[in-house]
Amino acid sequence: xxxxxxxxxxxxxxxxxxxxxxxxxxxxxxxxxxxxxxxxxxxxxxxxxxxxxxxxxxxxxxxxxxxxxxxxxxxxxxxxxxxxxxxxxxxxxxxxxxxxxxxxxxxxxxxxxxxxxxxxxxxxxxxxxxxxxxxxxxx
Numbered sequence: 001x002x003x004x005x006x007x008x009x010x011x012x013x014x015x016x017x018x019x020x021x022x023x024x025x026x027x028x029x030x031x032x033x034x035x036x037x038x039x040x041x042x043x044x045x046x047x048x049x050x051x052x053x054x055x056x057x058x059x060x061x062x063x064x065x066x067x068x069x070x071x072x073x074x075x076x077x078x079x080x081x082x083x084x085x086x087x088x089x090x091x092x093x094x095x096x097x098x099x100x101x102x103x104x105x106x107x108x109x110x111x112x113x114x115x116x117x118x119x120x121x122x123x124x125x126x127x128x129x130x131x132x133x134x135x136x137x138x139x
Contacts, residue, residue, distance in 0.1 A: 001028070001072075002032065002070065003071050003072065004072055004074035005074060006030065007027040007030040008100070010067050011026065011027055011067075014066070014067065014070070014076055014119075022069070025038065025063050026039070027067060030067075030068075030071055033104050034101070034103045035064060036099060037100045037102065038098070039057075039097055039098040039099075039100070041045075043049070051092050055093075057118055057127070058086055058130070060098055060131065061082055061115075063100075064116050065081075065102055066079065066081075067112055068102050068104050068112075069112045069114070072104065073107075073112075076120075076136060076137055079112075079134050079137060080134065081133070081134055082111070084131070084132045086128055087129045088127070088128045089117055089125075089126060089128055090125060090126070092118075092127045093121075093122075096122060097121045098120060098121070099119045100117070101114050101118075102114055102116045103116075109136070111137060112133070113132070114132050114134070116129065116130045117129055
């Protein structure tokens with residue numbers, strides 16, 4: 001197993017094809033099976049009560065698996081989410097970034113499956129868990 005793109009190349013490509021998320025996320029660690037991605041929590045990610053919104057956490061989980069798939073298969077902008085299940089388990093800490101720990105469970109010719117644990121920065125217990133399936137376009 002080798003990487004088709006490194007963390008910087010993945011982030012540059014994501015900024016090219018999805019400029020709307022350019023300032024929200026960064027890859028902090030990447031290897032052949034896993035990555036860590038950070039959501040820079042800002043006012044726009046909060047819901048009433050000062051906690052990080054569910055849609056913001058979903059976006060982080062989705063981008064983490066997308067980045068992991070891109071890192072392995074290369075520049076495939078049309079890789080798309082076909083399934084997602086997310087469990088929100090704890091209230092995220094106010095004023096802290098969210099860290100996604102993503103593992104690629106399966107990378108096939110047509111489908112990729114990833115598992116993501118989301119953590120408030122500095123906390124040991126996850127705030128959410130997601131499993132996503134991506135469809136990979138034909139070569």
